[in-house]
Amino acid sequence: MFIVELLRVESLSAGYGNMTIIHEVSFSVEKGEIFSVIGPNGSGKSTLLKALFGLARTFSGYIFFNGKEITNFPPHERVKNGLGYLPQTGNVFEGLTVRENLLLAGYEYSNGELDERLESVQEFLPDVKRLMDRKALTLSGGERQMVALAMVLLKNPIMLMFDEPTAALAPKIAEEVFGRIVKLNREYGLTVLLVEQNTRRALELAERALLLVSGSVKFFGSADELLNHRDLLSLYLGL
Numbered sequence: 687m688f689i690v691e692l693l694r695v696e697s698l699s700a701g702y703g704n705m706t707i708i709h710e711v712s713f714s715v716e717k718g719e720i721f722s723v724i725g726p727n728g729s730g731k732s733t734l735l736k737a738l739f740g741l742a743r744t745f746s747g748y749i750f751f752n753g754k755e756i757t758n759f760p761p762h763e764r765v766k767n768g769l770g771y772l773p774q775t776g777n778v779f780e781g782l783t784v785r786e787n788l789l790l791a792g793y794e795y796s797n798g799e800l801d802e803r804l805e806s807v808q809e810f811l812p813d814v815k816r817l818m819d820r821k822a823l824t825l826s827g828g829e830r831q832m833v834a835l836a837m838v839l840l841k842n843p844i845m846l847m848f849d850e851p852t853a854a855l856a857p858k859i860a861e862e863v864f865g866r867i868v869k870l871n872r873e874y875g876l877t878v879l880l881v882e883q884n885t886r887r888a889l890e891l892a893e894r895a896l897l898l899v900s901g902s903v904k905f906f907g908s909a910d911e912l913l914n915h916r917d918l919l920s921l922y923l924g925l
């Protein structure tokens with residue numbers, strides 16, 4: 687198979703204020719793969735995603751996405767270039783209905799385009815249809831996650847970054863979320879960058895992975911290899 691590098695991160699250092707949280711992180715994500723970022727609590731996984739999306743402060747290094755250097759692009763420019771990001775929380779407007787949330791997410795589309803995008807998103811997430819007139823506030827965690835996903839998919843991303851999409855979800859609902867991520871990848875060709883607390887599931891789903899510890903890369907390579915690397919997993923993740 688012809689391998690295309692979609693995201694390349696070179697020696698990226700980033701954080702908040704004058705505090706560096708991730709240190710000279712380098713890795714790449716290939717087009718069409720599921721790529722997992724794992725690591726202990728507080729190791730900088732969320733900060734890495736925020737830096738990739740332009741929400742954390744980048745001190746040095748480079749980010750290339752889909753053939754372009756995007757290191758200093760503001761978030762909306764990254765979205766235009768095909769990057770999607772599903773944060774852990776705060777991803778829906780609680781006081782608005784699901785329909786209003788979706789309309790807001792698609793505000794840049796013309797009416798015709800928006801209808802088309804809404805239809806294709808609802809084809810993938812048919813359950814969103816019955817939630818349309820509900821206030822986001824009244825949704826369960828799983829439903830909220832689904833609506834947030836619909837809002838991101840509306841923008842037609844090439845690569846989608848999930849920040850702990852199963853956090854605080856019951857195991858059965860978490861499995862549904864994983865199933866949806868795999869389906870997006872296999873059937874819709876979406877490249878996935880997954881930050882996940884459930885290390886085993888994250889490594890089973892992914893082709894390749896990154897282990898981040900105290901903001902530094904401890905492993906970058908095959909997810910299978912990391913899954914079988916007992917020393918690394920027990921040392922850093924207590925597995």
Ligand SMILES: Nc1ncnc2c1ncn2[C@@H]1O[C@H](COP(=O)(O)OP(=O)(O)OP(=O)(O)O)[C@@H](O)[C@H]1O
Pocket residue numbers: 702707725726727728729730731732733734
């Ligand atoms: N907005 C912020 N301002 C300052 N420091 C922050 C901010 N957000 C996170 N941090 C700090 O950055 C470090 C890394 O946090 P981050 O959330 O990136 O880790 P994580 O690996 O995603 O953790 P977890 O698995 O627990 O979600 C922590 O020490 C955290 O306190």
